[in-house]
Amino acid sequence: MTREDLKNSPVHLIYVTLENKTEALEIARTLVSERWVACANIMDSVTSIYEWQGEVQEGRECVLVAKTTEQNLEGARERIVQLHSYECPCVVTILLSSGAPPFMKWVNEQTR
Numbered sequence: 001m002t003r004e005d006l007k008n009s010p011v012h013l014i015y016v017t018l019e020n021k022t023e024a025l026e027i028a029r030t031l032v033s034e035r036w037v038a039c040a041n042i043m044d045s046v047t048s049i050y051e052w053q054g055e056v057q058e059g060r061e062c063v064l065v066a067k068t069t070e071q072n073l074e075g076a077r078e079r080i081v082q083l084h085s086y087e088c089p090c091v092v093t094i095l096l097s098s099g100a101p102p103f104m105k106w107v108n109e110q111t112r
Helices: 003-007 021-033 070-083 101-110
Strands: 011-018 039-052 055-069 091-095
Touching: 011 021, 011 070, 011 101, 021 039, 021 055, 021 070, 055 070, 055 101, 070 091
Parallel strands: none
Antiparallel strands: 011 055, 011 091, 039 055
16 A cells, blocks of 8 residues: 555544443543544443344443544454443444545544
């Protein structure tokens, strides 16, 4: 991969649900400081409804949305799972088909 390819790597969103804001902040700070992601947003106190172990559950969670490049995607996912408290964490990714060029460039620069 050339230096030019690194500057233009596709950008992905990583969507993660977490038990609480404290855990979300800890994971977000780790991912940014280790340069796995350029930035993360935390949406506190969302209502989640899901089935777990045969019962419908309803509870409060946090959502973390992180922005990263394709070359960091697998490492970021692995790091999230290492730090996550859930037995079966929701860690899914979305490839961004486009975005504001200065932002996309910034994500690439921040995750080198």
